[in-house]
Amino acid sequence: MLETQAGADQPLGAYDIITRLAAADGRVAPPTVYRALDFLVGQSFAHRVYSKSVFVVCRAGDVPHHAALHLCRACGRVVEVPCDLLDHQVVARAVGASFSVETLAVEVRGPCDACSERARSGAAFSAAFAAKWRRPD
Numbered sequence: 001m002l003e004t005q006a007g008a009d010q011p012l013g014a015y016d017i018i019t020r021l022a023a024a025d026g027r028v029a030p031p032t033v034y035r036a037l038d039f040l041v042g043q044s045f046a047h048r049v050y051s052k053s054v055f056v057v058c059r060a061g062d063v064p065h066h067a068a069l070h071l072c073r074a075c076g077r078v079v080e081v082p083c084d085l086l087d088h089q090v091v092a093r094a095v096g097a098s099f100s101v102e103t104l105a106v107e108v109r110g111p112c113d114a115c116s117e118r119a120r121s122g123a124a125f126s127a128a129f130a131a132k133w134r135r136p137d
């Protein structure tokens with residue numbers, strides 16, 4: 001399952017995972033996949049991207065942790081970033097309020113570095129093109 005997911009460069013939905021597993025191993029019962037995903041997320045082997053109902057493989061090792069995820073709105077890549085501030089501040093606040101934390105997700109949306117660079121060079125090209133072909137006043 002993890003290899004199936006790790007083979008993808010984009011986050012995968014549960015349905016995509018079922019489809020890929022079925023292609024590799026024949027029929028896979030969806031409840032099995034959902035149970036396995038719950039287990040993987042619970043053990044921090046994978047993280048759920050709540051806003052998109054997809055999953056990404058955790059790259060941070062095998063210590064249980066909460067993830068902060070950078071979601072690129074242009075190319076769809078999801079990158080996990082270390083964020084122990086979450087545990088120290090957000091979880092501490094919850095514990096202080098006698099609230100039991102089961103899940104905690106931080107999703108930061110925007111263009112990634114590569115997409116920002118593409119947008120910058122695209123804008124520069126457009127400006128140069130417009131300047132070159134501007135009609136004389």
Ligand SMILES: [Zn+2]
Pocket residue numbers: 044047058059060065066067080
């Ligand atoms: Zn992680």
Ligand SMILES: [Zn+2]
Pocket residue numbers: 072073074075076077111112113114115116
């Ligand atoms: Zn991007």
